[in-house]
Amino acid sequence: MRLFVFKLGVLLLLVAAFTLGLIPAQERQPAATVIVNAQVSDGSDGPLKKVTVRIAGDRVTKIGVFKPVKGEQVVDGQGLVLAPGFIDIHNHSAEGLDKDPLAETQISQGITTVILGPDGFSPWPMGAWMNTRRKESAALNVATLFGHSTVRSQVMGSDFRREATAEEIQKMAALAEDAMNEGALGVSTGLEYEVASYSSTAEVVAVAEVAAKHGGFYETHVRDEGNKSFSALEEEIAIGQRVHLPIEHSHIKLQTVAVWGKAPEYINVIEAARKRGLDFLADCYPYDAWNASIKMLVPDKQYTNPQSVEKALTDTGGPDTVAITEFAPHPEYAGHNIAELANARKISPTEMFIQIIREGDAANSTASIIAKSMMERDFQAFYQQPWVMVASDGGIGAQHPRGAGTFPRVLGVYVREKHWITLPEAIHKMTGLPAQRLGWKERGTLHEGAFADLVLFNPDTVIDHATYAKPFEFSSGIEKVFVNGTLVWDDGKATGAKPGRVLLSEAAMKGDDPKLKSAPGGTSQ
Numbered sequence: 001m002r003l004f005v006f007k008l009g010v011l012l013l014l015v016a017a018f019t020l021g022l023i024p025a026q027e028r029q030p031a032a033t034v035i036v037n038a039q040v041s042d043g044s045d046g047p048l049k050k051v052t053v054r055i056a057g058d059r060v061t062k063i064g065v066f067k068p069v070k071g072e073q074v075v076d077g078q079g080l081v082l083a084p085g086f087i088d089i090h091n092h093s094a095e096g097l098d099k100d101p102l103a104e105t106q107i108s109q110g111i112t113t114v115i116l117g118p119d120g121f122s123p124w125p126m127g128a129w130m131n132t133r134r135k136e137s138a139a140l141n142v143a144t145l146f147g148h149s150t151v152r153s154q155v156m157g158s159d160f161r162r163e164a165t166a167e168e169i170q171k172m173a174a175l176a177e178d179a180m181n182e183g184a185l186g187v188s189t190g191l192e193y194e195v196a197s198y199s200s201t202a203e204v205v206a207v208a209e210v211a212a213k214h215g216g217f218y219e220t221h222v223r224d225e226g227n228k229s230f231s232a233l234e235e236e237i238a239i240g241q242r243v244h245l246p247i248e249h250s251h252i253k254l255q256t257v258a259v260w261g262k263a264p265e266y267i268n269v270i271e272a273a274r275k276r277g278l279d280f281l282a283d284c285y286p287y288d289a290w291n292a293s294i295k296m297l298v299p300d301k302q303y304t305n306p307q308s309v310e311k312a313l314t315d316t317g318g319p320d321t322v323a324i325t326e327f328a329p330h331p332e333y334a335g336h337n338i339a340e341l342a343n344a345r346k347i348s349p350t351e352m353f354i355q356i357i358r359e360g361d362a363a364n365s366t367a368s369i370i371a372k373s374m375m376e377r378d379f380q381a382f383y384q385q386p387w388v389m390v391a392s393d394g395g396i397g398a399q400h401p402r403g404a405g406t407f408p409r410v411l412g413v414y415v416r417e418k419h420w421i422t423l424p425e426a427i428h429k430m431t432g433l434p435a436q437r438l439g440w441k442e443r444g445t446l447h448e449g450a451f452a453d454l455v456l457f458n459p460d461t462v463i464d465h466a467t468y469a470k471p472f473e474f475s476s477g478i479e480k481v482f483v484n485g486t487l488v489w490d491d492g493k494a495t496g497a498k499p500g501r502v503l504l505s506e507a508a509m510k511g512d513d514p515k516l517k518s519a520p521g522g523t524s525q
């Protein structure tokens, strides 16, 4: 009896403390949040509907016509659009998250989940990286692919400038098996980049087969996005057909003069493959310039051969279309194009290019450049395909405006100003379509029971502000962002909350490894 009285006393004290506000708000059981008056997208490309949405805990618990009850927090969405949080299927934030777990350049765009490990390069070893990410949570959810170049480097070390032997391919497949068991969503390749450019199609097929066996998909930066775009596309389609796995074609583009304007033909090849049953999706970032190492301009890798360099500069649209963004030996080159730098030194653009290569090699450094990637009518044609989604190819710290501006730019420029696609179509390309590629049913679409990853934005004002000169500027018009039911972005700033989780493939969650299942924050879809 005395114990009961004591317990009752403690309870009454707690109630009093709670009522008087003595217990900090974040330690209270969070009240449900109800968002009223917003135009709501369910992540499909269907029309928006004016319905009320309730969030409790980490889930959406009710959608429909109802009134908030007393004690619930009410958010007025008048004039705003409520959509599932944006899923960025091609994001380079793996390293940035260590220093910047709030990921403000990402959540300020409405991104709630990033898929890391693109272009053939992933964190490694994967299980250790995931454990770190679980311990040091971020504002948004993370998941990763395993990188083909990453496993290739593990097996071949510095001796990678050749085709792999059968034994080496077997070792790569074994590492791929480990990565898939540890929760990778599939494999990424970067066949245009140095390490993977020496791999045979058979090698890529071998690692893709491992991903397929575990229900994963194949994300690829194809072998060529310039003059040999069409043969690179044929290789990709052949891999998909041979391995029978879903494809995610990274940052679809036609980036040299020889293929500019050929989007209709490129689309026809893809449509034909889709008709034959290939599950082919692609993503596209909304900028007409790309950003990478200066060496990427020269496909035959003859970086100091004047003929090769001159052809490379012509193919890309001329030396005035190639601007240096970063060069450690000469930081003053940044912001200038090759034609300007050559003029100032009274040498030819080709000589200037070779000089930059030599200065870089001597300092063990490579210049980063931005070069014209595409004609607007090509990238309009791509965005208008129902199988093309929006992804940034950016991430925390990206020296390209796509890193901070991609999603608001599509909504502001390509929906509102240019009318290339409708608002529901754009939202679908940022939510339901990537979720379809990932095989996720509880994120990317808005329904009762789904995870409460949500973005509330103003369709009349949403716009990017990041530029090539100032790539980290936040966008405006993204009003509120929720991750797993917790507000992470509110009225132009991060709240400081870090409710993000490490997301695994379904296969990994169904596996027998108890470590994975009980991992804190680890969750399947």
Ligand SMILES: [Zn+2]
Binding pocket: 119, 190, 221, 250, 251, 393
């Ligand atoms: Zn890429």
